[in-house]
Amino acid sequence: TFGRLSEVMEELGIKQVDGILFDLGVSSHQIDSPRRGFSFMHDGPLDMRMGDDVLNAETIVNTYSEKELALIFRKYGEERAASRAARVICRARQEKRIDSTERLREVLSPVLPPGSRNASLARLFQAIRIEVNRELEQLEKVLPLSLEYLAIGGRLVVISYHSLEDRMVKRFLAEKAKGCVCPKEFPVCVCGRKPEVKVLTKKVVKPSDEEIKNNSRARSARMRAAEKIA
Structure with missing residues (x-):
């Protein structure tokens, strides 16, 4: 499962990658x-x-x-x-x-x-x-871990198949895309927080009618993607 990300990366001797794709569906x-x-x-x-x-x-x-x-x-x-x-x-x-x-x-x-x-x-x-x-627990752990293995400019793509997973991915990417969180009344930033990712999918990507026609199990698929920028 994707929960073995660290173990697999260590076994392969890989420290950084340019892209990670998580397909969360059951085969x-x-x-x-x-x-x-x-x-x-x-x-x-x-x-x-x-x-x-x-x-x-x-x-x-x-x-x-x-x-x-x-x-x-x-x-x-x-x-x-x-x-x-x-x-x-x-x-x-x-x-x-x-x-x-x-x-x-x-x-x-x-x-x-x-x-x-x-x-x-x-x-x-x-x-x-x-x-x-323990699918949601594993997803919660592996999402932040994936950013550690991504090189700057690397892409994270997640395909989920039910709303619980999709909401978790959406919240995670939105949180990591945030910059300064100082109160609006502060004249300058003192928190020093910088965005870690740029969200590439402003709206969730859904399968086309043609894809669903060719593969009915793709109907519930939802894809989100982001690029690591820091």
């Missing part, structure tokens, strides 16, 4: 593999690990409290039915352990809106996946 190969347990569209074990982490989706679903489950569904999935989903999971696992994607789908489906059931399932599965892989 199609992983999504389409039932044994990885990423999708509710295929029956398989509740895993969702991208690496060799000990924590997997089955552990989360069967051991987290109702309050903890509702929190990750709300925070990482932005799902309105977060509380209902957490409640029904806790009830169902008392009768039988939830150990497959199909079983989890069967448990969740009755409490989700019929007209948007698949969308809700996608958000709930996404939330569990983010928790399993």
Whole structure:
């Protein structure tokens, strides 16, 4: 994962680069593999690990409290039915352990809106996946680290696939693009703060209709870029 940036750079003996691209999406190969347990569209074990982490989706679903489950569904999935989903999971696992994607789908489906059931399932599965892989925590750590490895004039490009990631990237770049933060009434700058990056994407870049037609999974992609200037 991109959380291994420092480790990989050290292994390769590289101290600086002219460009870094983070593609934050899950690979199609992983999504389409039932044994990885990423999708509710295929029956398989509740895993969702991208690496060799000990924590997997089955552990989360069967051991987290109702309050903890509702929190990750709300925070990482932005799902309105977060509380209902957490409640029904806790009830169902008392009768039988939830150990497959199909079983989890069967448990969740009755409490989700019929007209948007698949969308809700996608958000709930996404939330569990983010928790399993600590995706937002890794992104929060690697963004400032990436600037340390970029040479002056180097470019940082990030492609995200859901609003949580995109907001984090947007805030990070905006913060690093700030200059003086002294109060307006100060006649001269005393903070000495200089912008570290120049944001190259004033507005987030979205895929074209043609790209979406050729690759439907690109629909949710959002790209932001910046150039290191200090």
